[in-house]
Amino acid sequence: MLSFRLLTLLLVFFSSTLSSTEKATVSPTISLSTITPRPCGVSTKAFIRKKGYWCSASLTIFVDKQISYKRAKDSCELNGYVLSSLETEEEWNYYYNAAKAETRVNITSIWMGVGYNNSTQKYYWNDGNAIETLEPQPTVVKANGNTAWFLDEGLNKPGKRILKVVNSAEEAGSVKQFICGRPGPQFT
Ligand SMILES: *[C@@H]1O[C@H](CO)[C@@H](O)[C@H](O)[C@H]1NC(C)=O
Ligand SMILES: *[C@@H]1O[C@H](CO)[C@@H](O)[C@H](O)[C@H]1NC(C)=O
Ligand SMILES: *[C@@H]1O[C@H](CO)[C@@H](O)[C@H](O)[C@H]1NC(C)=O
Numbered sequence: 001m002l003s004f005r006l007l008t009l010l011l012v013f014f015s016s017t018l019s020s021t022e023k024a025t026v027s028p029t030i031s032l033s034t035i036t037p038r039p040c041g042v043s044t045k046a047f048i049r050k051k052g053y054w055c056s057a058s059l060t061i062f063v064d065k066q067i068s069y070k071r072a073k074d075s076c077e078l079n080g081y082v083l084s085s086l087e088t089e090e091e092w093n094y095y096y097n098a099a100k101a102e103t104r105v106n107i108t109s110i111w112m113g114v115g116y117n118n119s120t121q122k123y124y125w126n127d128g129n130a131i132e133t134l135e136p137q138p139t140v141v142k143a144n145g146n147t148a149w150f151l152d153e154g155l156n157k158p159g160k161r162i163l164k165v166v167n168s169a170e171e172a173g174s175v176k177q178f179i180c181g182r183p184g185p186q187f188t
Contacts, residue, residue: 039184045094046184049087053184054129056084058095060177062105069146069168072111072178083113084181085125086149089158095179096156107151111178112163114138114147123147123165129183138163148175 040046040055047054059075061067073083086092099107114134115126124132136159138147145165154162168175 044181047088047091047094049129050131051129051183052186054084054087054091054181055184056081056091056179056181058098058110058177058179060102060105060107062176066174066176067111067178069111069148069175072175076178076180079180081180081182082127083111084179085113085127085130086179087125087130092156092161096151099151099177105176106174107177109148109150109175109177111175112147112149113179113181114163114165123163127181129181134163135159138165140165142167 038046039053044055044057047056059072076083086095095110099110113125113127113130114123116123123134123138125134126132139162141164143165145167147163147165150162150164153164154160
């Protein structure tokens, strides 16, 4: 039931990103021959990362409960995406502003694509595309938990954003959003 609802949300979300994506790609001052016109298609937003395009979209649960990390991750994967990391300032700002602009629900935290490397004993961006270095490291509330970005606990500035490793079922409080992403065309 829930996964069906999430799929529906996915479709609803994707259709709502359509118009902004289309607007963003209309750029009369840039010669079309020099850019990839719609590197991410119509359903996700294209961000330029160091390695190439990253196509992502946020998904929100509009009921009075949180979404677990596992459901968030599974929802992305069911649709051919992974839980996204955030590499560039553009990505951080875009998703911060989008969350703050959401009036239907108070989004205070977002599940992130972060893993733990047991050999370096460090958390790292694990979407397979982002530069892996994660600084500052998340605050560990629950070892073996999962990582969410807490929007209201820091400034939306480099080095000031608060990521915490929390227990999906408890300390996470009310994570209502996650971001799915996948690579678009890569630079060679
Ligand atoms: C959202 O929730 C946070 C934490 O409970 C609270 O500090 C904030 O004022 C709320 N924002 C809105 C717009 O309700
Ligand atoms: C963990 O870090 C080591 C050393 O940098 C690296 O070789 C290894 O690939 C990393 N593992 C993962 C899962 O990223
Ligand atoms: C992580 O590394 C420690 C030693 O550094 C080891 O004892 C432990 O089994 C490792 N855990 C996993 C899941 O690999």
